[in-house]
Amino acid sequence: MKASAPATRRAGEWAAGGALLLVLGYLVVLPLLILVVAAFRPHGFPFEPGVTFAHVTNAFLDPGLPRLISGTLTFAIGASALAVMLGLLLAFLLERTDMPWRGVWRAAVVLPMAMPPMLLGIAWTLLLGPRIGVFNVMLSEWTGVRGPFLNIYSLSGMIFVEGLALAPSAYLMLAAPVGNIGSAMQEAAAMSAAGPLRRWLKIDLPLLTPAIAACALVMFVAGLVVFDIPAIIGVPSKIIVLSTHIYGLAHNPPESLPRYGEIGALSFLFIGLLVGLVALYQRLGARAQRYVAITGRGWRSSPVPLRAWKYPAVAFVILYFLLTVAAPFAALLWTSLLPYQARISPDLIGLLTVSNHLAFFGNARAISATIHSLEVALLAASAVAVLAFLVAAYVNRSRGPGRRIIDLLAAAPLAIPGVMMGMALIFVYLTFDWLPVYGTIWIIVLAFAAEYLPFGSRAMNGVMSQLHPELEEAARMSGAAPSRVLRKILLPLFLPAAMAVWLWVFAHALRALSAPVMLQGRDNIVLSTLLWGYWNSGEPTIAAAIGIWLIVILTLATIGWRLASRRGGAAHV
Amino acid sequence: MTDFGMTRRSALALLSTLPVSFIGREVFAQAIASLAERAASEDPAVWYESSRPDQGDQVIAAFAKAFPKAKVRHESIPGGNGVAARVTQESMAGARTADIVTVGGGETTQLLKANLIAPQDFEAYGLDPKLVFSKRAVHTAVTVYCIVYNKTLVKKKPAGWDDLLDPQYKGEVGTWVRAAALAELSRAWGEDKVMAYYNKLLAQEPMFFNSAAPLAQSVAAGEIALGLGSYHNSLPPMKKGAPIDIVPLDPSPMSSVFSFVASKARSPATAALFISWLCSPAGNVVYEEATDRGTPLIAATKTAKFVAGLPTTEWPLDNKEPYAAIFEKMNRMVANVTVK
């Protein structure tokens, strides 16, 4: 090596680090900055003249704020606890026991991801509505008592549905740790005379604690920022959480003009939260890694025999699919076949018609929304896959500057509500009209690129930290130039993971509502906003028909993702 | 010139119902024809309005038939205040914004104050002076509030305001999150009476809706028995055979919707032409066809027939301040309804 080689390498790293900082700064920091500025403007427009503290005081001295925050926390804690419990139980049953038809369940367990939360929410209002919900109607008929027995329009109803919506993600985060601990640690306990329950309580659970905590944290943050389910279930019964409050400030302020300044002020809350949570998450991740590093032989341990417990186990898994997929889908399908919204009842079979579905295919708007959705999803998925790869490679493999900050910035959007990000992007691109993305699909792509980057870089980081650097070093020592190492070693090793990230983002971008609903404009109506529009303008049956087709597309994407991540192995959420 | 001929015919057709002399019509037709000619060389005008995209498309298609050279694009933005916000926001940032805006009275007042509405000589284009406010805003439609009820769940047809407070419907009443109806009602009842009424309504633990349209659907589905809805939003499920009906109120609160040319419009001629068409009998009937709402000030509309003889109440555009105050007060009350 010539003496100048390290110097060139260092210069290269500085350039790469600078470029990444610039991109992340643009995607993440700039929108947040704009929100902060907006908080101090008289009308909440970041570029108007004048300074005021009224919005900050309004937002934080609002007597309703403590209740808003406690409601949001209750919701997020409840939903994440339910999701983690479901995910953990599923992971245990599917990864560790000899449950019948495990292969089938494992393949199908992520199918609920194809059910957009918005639709899950809508479906559950049909299933558990106080008076038209099938369950309530059935119970009323059996008991003769006039309902409502279970009311979906309640905090517990919201928690229930959000918990269901998050459960597949929780399972994905926990499946690998739960499956891997097994072998040596468990066996050592068995050979120490510990029975299955004791092994689970004393060995698995404590060993899983960091993984469970990390998962719970991610689910909790997701619960804090989520919009669709609180909007569909919470708003009608005035159970407002932060995200719907923000949406309300923008769309239903007490007076006629949106209260942008207050939205900006509320962003302080999230930025503060974000710093704390991200730091906590990174600590937990490191601990989880340390535990995982101590594993035994490469073979999986033999499954825990369920014996008679297999019946409740199968019943549980079937119930899971029933609650997350089958029942909601049936409710939506029923609604999509009606001329107007009505309860599910055999008396109404005469009303059924496919006209909503025919209208979907004949509707030019629907066609263009479908195309927009696919375009947005494709672009966002590609952007996230590439950016996440670069971030992970830089953070894990280089000695360049700012690695911690880059890692942090890539994780930051996790704690920013999509509605807030949408708001910020509107401000950014209204002012920077040299980049004419306002009102186009590109502004949604930018929002998604930021929103899903945390997932992408986490998955890539996971794979990267599992691949020993010696793999690359061995290639170098075999005489391969860096470009060849990248092409022949890194890329093939990463392709499956990148593919899995790509498809995950693709599926989520197709179903997401919160950012697109804020960014909706002339030429960027996507399927989810179209659906939201129909639902809100009193066409629930058309909305349901669109939903059915959205689910069809998402199911295909989810199956593709599952296949890719099987090959990618570690690319879990 | 054939196009011009066509435009002229459209213009005449547009004016045919106006109670003016033949010579008068000729003058208007001239004005409109020259407006159309100017519009032909402009970029497509953008129309911010809160109907669904497909409804907007339906209106635009009819307009395009009448004036093929003038191009208008509909942009659907949820809620009148959403429209106003967008216009304000975009205008302040100096970005491209709407040319044509259609919003409610409250928003119109606000945009007037912010100087975001361009003056236009609509009367010169043959619009009925009754429709035009201060040379700027043109009356386009009304939302008439009424009771929607489910015929299977509510055995006795509701008679009026008191039925919404009937204890047997506690928890089964629906209302719009935004208390526009009651704010308009305060003109007839006075603030105290309306506030008292609203408090009682909130005590009914109503279900809140983002707009009156899903409210009507929920009544149709039977999720709620009845609600304070609106005439035009209740029509779609009724037309499809849903078991619901509407009951006019005494007095019937009403909110007017206005259209105007934005001061930052880049295609002002197209915008003026479009509004002249939209608020003409021909255009307004099309608009009503698509959205179920029209202006009662044009006799040809169904809305006019519905409103005829109804004791309506509304704060006029030049006196919206009391409305805004009560509206805000009530909306704050809703925001503080306790979480169940």
Next chain:
Amino acid sequence: MSEAALLSVERVAKRYAEGSAAAVEDMTIDVREGEFFTLLGPSGCGKSTTLRLVAGLESPDAGRIRLAQTVLFDAAKGVNVQSHKRDIAMVFQSYAIWPHMSVLENVLFPLESLGRYGRAERIALARAALDRVGLAQFEHRSSTLLSGGQQQRVALARAIVRQARLVLLDEPLSNLDTALRDQMRDELFVLQKQLGATVVYVTHDQDEAMQLSDRIALMRSGKLVDLGDPRRLYLEPRSAFGAKFLGRTHLHRAKVREVSGTGSVVQTTFGDLMIDGVRASAGIDMLLMIRPEHVEVEPQSSTRPSANSFEARIVSMRFSGRTVLYEAAIGGERLEALTTSSRMFEQGDVVRLHLPSSRCRLLPLEDA
């Protein structure tokens, strides 16, 4: 099977996946009370699998496993006692120290699981076990902060603390560096003798096996190929594989010429040889086996021409302090001899090699 056997494994078989080769086949062994029994064989031959079948961590496809009076597994009768209910302790190759527990907690765990003794007694027992493995002062150390050797000791303490009837050790020394391995091996030896524990030990290192074991079961491709005490296995292997696996050895083709009561004469390429105690018939081809350290090297001068003695020339020598390895040529044949460094020859020296008839063995030809 022997009545004295504590553990008896009868005709046990295990196949991990349908269609794959059997990991263990027709395995029959018995382990006596207090015995140090070793499963030896190359990597992948099924040692760990056998151990895990005994432990109950895997279920055999066929056969029977019995520990003292208890049948642990019987395919025919459908008996299969779960691992934690078997009175067997185990040390894992990766140690499997639970990272979320301290050293003491790790060692206490088996006692708590068994529910034996009161708390104070448990702690005393755990401390005693830690003391035995030399970790007395580490009991409160977090187990993530232990070195490899220390982890190994914790694993050992965890296995002995419960005083199980049988202790299984799966390559416990393979993750340690050489010096530590030697030390631990000695400690293990002493420990087993002190405790009088019955041990089944798995290793692929023949030195380790011979130094520690009372008896060794030699395995190959899932099958038991030889079983006996180390001396027998080393000196009188039953197969070329066994001969080679236990130590450096020569194998030469040889034809049996004549068989007598005391021995036989075989013909090799470097001459005829007398061999003690052969059970073969004249005329067949076999392999002659002799280990380098059994070849005696003498100066040519001390000629004492006798049977099994050949003149040879030193082709190369490798000096490693204690020992010297010579390569010698007898005509066209090469033979290795390992001697101490008490007397040394130089390259080119002509010497006389003596192949003691008692150390020459005849083995069947390899099949492949």
